[in-house]
Amino acid sequence: MKADELIAKAKNLQVPSPAVVSLLGMLAEEEADNEEIIQVITRDSVISSKILGSCNAAVYGLATPVTSIDQAVLYIGHSEIHRLVMTAAFGGVLNQALPGYAIGEQELWQHSLLTAHVCVIISERTPHGVIDPAIAYTGGLIHDIGKNVISRALTPEFQGTLMELIEQPGHSLLAAERAVLGTDHAEVGACLLRKWRLPELLIEGVAHHHKPASRPNVKLSTLVHVADLIAHQAGNSPGIGSYAAQTDAAAVTALGLEAADLEKLVMDAYDTLAEVAGKRVVS
Amino acid sequence: MSITLTPPPNHRWVAPTPKKNLIVGMGDMLASNDVSSQLVTYSLGSCVGITIYDPVAKVGGLLHAMLPDSAINLDRAAARPYMFVDTGLPAMFHAAYALGGAKARLVIKFCGGAQFLDDKKIFRIGERNVEAVMGMLARNGVRLAASETGGHASRTVRLDLANGNVTLEIPGKQSYLL
Ligand SMILES: [Fe+2]
Ligand SMILES: [Fe+2]
Numbered sequence: 001m002k003a004d005e006l007i008a009k010a011k012n013l014q015v016p017s018p019a020v021v022s023l024l025g026m027l028a029e030e031e032a033d034n035e036e037i038i039q040v041i042t043r044d045s046v047i048s049s050k051i052l053g054s055c056n057a058a059v060y061g062l063a064t065p066v067t068s069i070d071q072a073v074l075y076i077g078h079s080e081i082h083r084l085v086m087t088a089a090f091g092g093v094l095n096q097a098l099p100g101y102a103i104g105e106q107e108l109w110q111h112s113l114l115t116a117h118v119c120v121i122i123s124e125r126t127p128h129g130v131i132d133p134a135i136a137y138t139g140g141l142i143h144d145i146g147k148n149v150i151s152r153a154l155t156p157e158f159q160g161t162l163m164e165l166i167e168q169p170g171h172s173l174l175a176a177e178r179a180v181l182g183t184d185h186a187e188v189g190a191c192l193l194r195k196w197r198l199p200e201l202l203i204e205g206v207a208h209h210h211k212p213a214s215r216p217n218v219k220l221s222t223l224v225h226v227a228d229l230i231a232h233q234a235g236n237s238p239g240i241g242s243y244a245a246q247t248d249a250a251a252v253t254a255l256g257l258e259a260a261d262l263e264k265l266v267m268d269a270y271d272t273l274a275e276v277a278g279k280r281v282v283s
Numbered sequence: 284m285s286i287t288l289t290p291p292p293n294h295r296w297v298a299p300t301p302k303k304n305l306i307v308g309m310g311d312m313l314a315s316n317d318v319s320s321q322l323v324t325y326s327l328g329s330c331v332g333i334t335i336y337d338p339v340a341k342v343g344g345l346l347h348a349m350l351p352d353s354a355i356n357l358d359r360a361a362a363r364p365y366m367f368v369d370t371g372l373p374a375m376f377h378a379a380y381a382l383g384g385a386k387a388r389l390v391i392k393f394c395g396g397a398q399f400l401d402d403k404k405i406f407r408i409g410e411r412n413v414e415a416v417m418g419m420l421a422r423n424g425v426r427l428a429a430s431e432t433g434g435h436a437s438r439t440v441r442l443d444l445a446n447g448n449v450t451l452e453i454p455g456k457q458s459y460l461l
Pocket of ligand 1: 185
């Protein structure tokens with residue numbers, strides 16, 4: 001398949017460590033116990049040291065530096081630790097400049113972080129228990145990860161064709177990618193996650209983030225779809241064709257949201273921007 | 284008569300000093316009379332960017348508003364008027380007057396308000412932002428010198444405070460004058 005071909009050609013993609021893969025597996029199966037999660041993280045020395053580095057960065061303003069994951073959890077809490085693990089695991093891929101899309105360094109990263117935050121905001125407001133906030137955060141964070149691979153295939157010539165296509169009325173970026181390369185960033189992202197053995201739940205969220213299946217019930221893609229659109233309106237909207245995205249009204253209704261809620265969400269998302277902007281990738 | 288420009292001996296061509304960028308964040312506004320600078324706002328999507336410039340006083344302003352109507356949250360509007368078109372626009376005009384700009388001389392340009400492919404019209408923020416700006420300008424008898432709104436691309440906007448030039452940049456394209 002075309003997506004696998006492009007992935008095979010993409011060199012130097014930072015692969016998530018086994019600890020990250022098993023952590024996400026545990027979360028998806030909902031059998032994760034906080035103790036176990038800490039153990040998994042602690043066993044991965046690279047991730048652990050990145051987490052400690054992030055915790056001790058100025059954003060958290062801790063009086064004394066933390067030296068263990070246990071301590072870090074005490075100070076900043078489980079969900080924040082989860083976020084740090086995910087940003088450490090995927091930041092290296094997401095913060096790169098993507099010249100194929102005319103996306104600058106850090107630009108996709110800021111959009112990804114904001115989408116992740118909005119996923120959590122929406123998941124907390126939708127009927128309880130639908131989607132775990134940690135999974136919601138991760139889905140939002142990595143939804144556009146396929147753009148890293150697609151960007152490499154977008155030569156100046158292909159980029160030109162892509163731009164001509166999206167200038168035609170009603171033509172989406174996704175359809176244009178498909179026309180030019182035979183695949184799109186959602187499909188490539190999903191293939192990448194499958195290759196990395198990440199849980200089906202996340203793969204679904206990425207695969208369908210531009211065309212969510214919200215019936216019979218809300219899925220991760222439903223949430224990511226709406227959060228992505230909100231994030232484009234509340235933060236930066238980097239790169240070619242960022243608004244050439246089809247909206248799915250059924251996804252909005254499935255989440256129990258109305259037009260007025262969407263504007264409020266844009267405002268709430270805007271409020272998290274300052275927080276998001278402080279988060280750099282710790283390498 | 285023709286004039287030939289001969290560079291003086293030992294002349295070295297010097298690139299023009301780059302303009303200082305005064306960056307306008309989302310939901311924010313800047314007005315300035317620093318002619319060595321340009322006001323810049325990055326990647327306007329459904330947000331709207333409005334520039335004003337008085338060519339005589341050399342005073343300019345750039346507003347990057349996110350939402351059409353402050354009624355959605357009056358407390359926020361009081362704390363951050365520039366988030367909304369209805370509170371941000373008048374505040375920008377007043378900031379320009381305070382720097383010596385005169386209403387009659389102000390050149391006003393307008394861009395942004397991108398839209399998704401949204402057949403069901405669920406995300407109408409871009410469209411509503413544009414309507415809000417147009418309505419407000421019309422009610423105050425203010426004429427637009429140029430505008431470029433709608434579409435599916437994000438726009439970066441620069442206002443050169445030396446001459447009032449407004450430059451737009453769309454990802455993947457050459458920048459151009461509005
Ligand atoms: Fe996407
Ligand atoms: Fe996105």
